[in-house]
Amino acid sequence: MPSSTLVTFAAGALEGSGSVLHVVPGDGASVIVVDATPFHPVDHTWPDQPGDAGTISSDDASVEITEAVMAAISDEGEFSVGADIPVKRGAEGWTWLVGHRLAGDAPEWLVPGLSVGLSVGAARRAALSRGHTACHLASLALDLALADLWRKDPGVDALGYPDFEGRANQTSRIHEDGSVDEYRLGKSLRRAGFDTETFAATLSEREASVNAQLAVWVASGAISSIVTDGPTIVDRRTWVCELPDGKAEILCGGTHVSSLTEFASISIMLDLSDPQLLVMTTTAVPAA
Numbered sequence: 001m002p003s004s005t006l007v008t009f010a011a012g013a014l015e016g017s018g019s020v021l022h023v024v025p026g027d028g029a030s031v032i033v034v035d036a037t038p039f040h041p042v043d044h045t046w047p048d049q050p051g052d053a054g055t056i057s058s059d060d061a062s063v064e065i066t067e068a069v070m071a072a073i074s075d076e077g078e079f080s081v082g083a084d085i086p087v088k089r090g091a092e093g094w095t096w097l098v099g100h101r102l103a104g105d106a107p108e109w110l111v112p113g114l115s116v117g118l119s120v121g122a123a124r125r126a127a128l129s130r131g132h133t134a135c136h137l138a139s140l141a142l143d144l145a146l147a148d149l150w151r152k153d154p155g156v157d158a159l160g161y162p163d164f165e166g167r168a169n170q171t172s173r174i175h176e177d178g179s180v181d182e183y184r185l186g187k188s189l190r191r192a193g194f195d196t197e198t199f200a201a202t203l204s205e206r207e208a209s210v211n212a213q214l215a216v217w218v219a220s221g222a223i224s225s226i227v228t229d230g231p232t233i234v235d236r237r238t239w240v241c242e243l244p245d246g247k248a249e250i251l252c253g254g255t256h257v258s259s260l261t262e263f264a265s266i267s268i269m270l271d272l273s274d275p276q277l278l279v280m281t282t283t284a285v286p287a288a
Helices: 122-145 164-168 187-191 196-201 203-220
Strands: 015-024 031-034 054-058 061-074 079-081 094-102 115-120 169-175 178-184 224-228 237-243 246-251 263-274 277-286
Touching (some): 031 061, 122 178, 164 178
Antiparallel strands (some): 015 031, 031 094, 054 061, 061 094, 178 277, 237 246, 263 277
């Protein structure tokens, strides 16, 4: 059985080399699969963080990679890419791969068996990593700011606070130096014991509380890292941050900063224009 792609992005790698396994044409945007890569791919089931962009090269020739994506091959030989993958990542009967999507058709020199170099765009990776770390910190600070609004136990988050994030989050989208999260405030959340009326009446105070907590955490300069269970794209990865409130550990397939000293600030805005939908916009300002 073929092996899943070896990945090094969790350790912060931006450069790597490997051997081309597959060159897959498709609607003017070929996908290249290499046995090992530093590229982080966008996840097909929870596409919160965009995939890395960069270049793939051999000798004096290179071609642009517009985005790294998930790919998979079934035991029966079915090859699928991105949203066309019919199962969740890690499902049995599939080999899990990182695909490197090109802007057009693959050049003639890019063929299976070729040894290539891979280079990730550093500025975009750094900005997405800041965005993803800021997103996690904002969700933890939001959980703390809303802790008194629960009449029942909703379970706890990575710091032991009532888990509003886990109960209500329906979408999360990371972008460079920020994120946008949407939380459903419907009947099911009220039945779970959350006081939506008091929340709506105290929205500005809750926002201020989140921002105050984020300022404390950024000032701490806490260490942030990714712990992996193995070297392949399908192995579990966990974001770990040594906050003053305790060690936060969140299962996460994305990339992150190595320390909160990489931020000048992190702040959020809460929008409840639709009383059934809370939108949290997180903005990270990189350190000078």
